[in-house]
Amino acid sequence: MPMKGSGEASLREIDRYDGGVGWIAYPDEDMQRASHAVVGENGGVWVVDPVDAAGLDELLAEYGEVAGVVVLLDRHKRDAAAIATRHDVSVYVPDFMDAVAQELDAPVERVYTDLGESGFGVHELIDNAFWKEAIMYGEHDDTLLVPEALGTAEYFLVGEERIGVHPALRLKPPKRLRRFDPERVLVGHGAGIHEDAGEAIRTAFSGARRRTPRLYAKTVRSMLFG
Numbered sequence: 082m083p084m085k086g087s088g089e090a091s092l093r094e095i096d097r098y099d100g101g102v103g104w105i106a107y108p109d110e111d112m113q114r115a116s117h118a119v120v121g122e123n124g125g126v127w128v129v130d131p132v133d134a135a136g137l138d139e140l141l142a143e144y145g146e147v148a149g150v151v152v153l154l155d156r157h158k159r160d161a162a163a164i165a166t167r168h169d170v171s172v173y174v175p176d177f178m179d180a181v182a183q184e185l186d187a188p189v190e191r192v193y194t195d196l197g198e199s200g201f202g203v204h205e206l207i208d209n210a211f212w213k214e215a216i217m218y219g220e221h222d223d224t225l226l227v228p229e230a231l232g233t234a235e236y237f238l239v240g241e242e243r244i245g246v247h248p249a250l251r252l253k254p255p256k257r258l259r260r261f262d263p264e265r266v267l268v269g270h271g272a273g274i275h276e277d278a279g280e281a282i283r284t285a286f287s288g289a290r291r292r293t294p295r296l297y298a299k300t301v302r303s304m305l306f307g
Contacts, residue, residue: 122200
């Protein structure tokens, strides 16, 4: 299977719940790039780090009218501009991601803390020359969205983990995630966790460093032997 799919997408739905839905546009790719649409506290659909696919607009319409598109990771511009243009809305970008805002061919709104009147807050997680990531949390439905630092795709996981710290962050996981104990966590790679999400996050952090050699060995074996 390719790391990243291309060509005609074949949308597979994931993470459906009352307040949102997720999808993977290329289900056979190794990266398992996941996108989400979440409903704001007062209605309106917010589309997060989206990869476009046939049938997406019909899926979004089940939850209401699109209020905006959100980019939470500097590497996740994906199809944000195209989807925002199609729905005549802006792309919302965290204030510390200047380069991302400049590269989007669509109207851009900067986010400082509150995502409009959605009830979701956007919080800086990582900000350095190589990696800029924000997370998004809504108290109204106790949902946490983490685009990259956590994931459930196979290359994030080892041992008993249901969700894992990104391989590049395992030796120094971002501490700010520890304060969240959400009902569910949605991630940018793989399906989300909808039961005991807080416990899954704590398990991922408590053994991240200790399990790193096992994860790296697993990755090497996968690359060598498929």
